[in-house]
Amino acid sequence: MANVDHDLLIATLDRLKLTAIRDQLDTLLDEAARSKMNLREALAFLVSREIARRDERRISMSSKLAQFPFVRELDGFDFEAQPSLDQGQLRELATCRWITHGDTVLFLGPPGTGKTHLAVSLGREAIRQNYNVQFVTAATLVAMLAKAHSDGSLDKQLTILSRPKLLIIDELGYLPFEANAAHLFFQLVSRRYEKGSILITSNRSVGEWGTVFGDPVVATAILDRLLHHSTVITIRGDSYRLREKRRSGLLQKAGAALETNETANQ
Numbered sequence: 001m002a003n004v005d006h007d008l009l010i011a012t013l014d015r016l017k018l019t020a021i022r023d024q025l026d027t028l029l030d031e032a033a034r035s036k037m038n039l040r041e042a043l044a045f046l047v048s049r050e051i052a053r054r055d056e057r058r059i060s061m062s063s064k065l066a067q068f069p070f071v072r073e074l075d076g077f078d079f080e081a082q083p084s085l086d087q088g089q090l091r092e093l094a095t096c097r098w099i100t101h102g103d104t105v106l107f108l109g110p111p112g113t114g115k116t117h118l119a120v121s122l123g124r125e126a127i128r129q130n131y132n133v134q135f136v137t138a139a140t141l142v143a144m145l146a147k148a149h150s151d152g153s154l155d156k157q158l159t160i161l162s163r164p165k166l167l168i169i170d171e172l173g174y175l176p177f178e179a180n181a182a183h184l185f186f187q188l189v190s191r192r193y194e195k196g197s198i199l200i201t202s203n204r205s206v207g208e209w210g211t212v213f214g215d216p217v218v219a220t221a222i223l224d225r226l227l228h229h230s231t232v233i234t235i236r237g238d239s240y241r242l243r244e245k246r247r248s249g250l251l252q253k254a255g256a257a258l259e260t261n262e263t264a265n266q
Contacts, residue, residue, distance in 0.1 A: 163196075166199060
């Protein structure tokens with residue numbers, strides 16, 4: 001076979017949008033030659049690199065659209081610091097079967113115990129498995145729904161929030177809901193019920209949600225739908241942030257400073 005013109009080959013790969021192979025062509029061909037791959041093996045090798053690049057770009061773009069506050073992975077979670085967690089249960093959640101079924105996951109526990117880390121980790125794993133994901137704090141979500149309600153676009157906003165296969169709502173319970181906001185939240189949960197999964201992190205136990213929503217009746221209706229097909233994980237460990245401050249002695253220093261100030265003011 002006559003020698004293939006390099007520039008023509010690059011142009012052909014570009015036309016086929018095989019950009020990963022195009023950008024690394026010489027390196028990939030050298031690696032295939034060193035490994036003494038036959039034609040079939042070399043083709044499979046090149047195609048696998050192309051798929052890997054596309055997956056990488058898809059995950060990056062989908063993660064940006066999901067609006068995660070940071071990048072976290074399950075492998076980076078300190079399970080030793082939170083012995084109340086069952087690693088096997090978290091690994092099972094990472095398979096995303098619960099998302100396929102439209103189930104709910106609740107992470108409950110004090111601030112700083114890794115709830116958001118776990119939520120983002122599972123969200124990124126869902127993206128890897130081709131699920132579309134949206135991350136939003138409870139305060140932002142309530143503001144979005146209230147604005148949509150006031151300007152007459154609530155149904156449109158609920159439709160938008162119903163599209164992601166997984167909706168992650170972070171920090172529920174840090175701020176109490178207004179009565180009307182609780183009803184708007186109920187409409188969202190009802191719209192997604194058994195159709196799209198919801199993952200919620202909260203510093204309040206479900207028994208306290210009547211206070212959070214400002215209406216025990218609405219809270220019961222919300223929980224009735226959320227808990228029907230759900231996994232509830234309660235984290236009972238200490239705050240990561242406070243633990244690190246204890247290790248560095250900052251809490252002791254802060255305590256000593258407060259005592260000094262109190263003595264001076266007496």
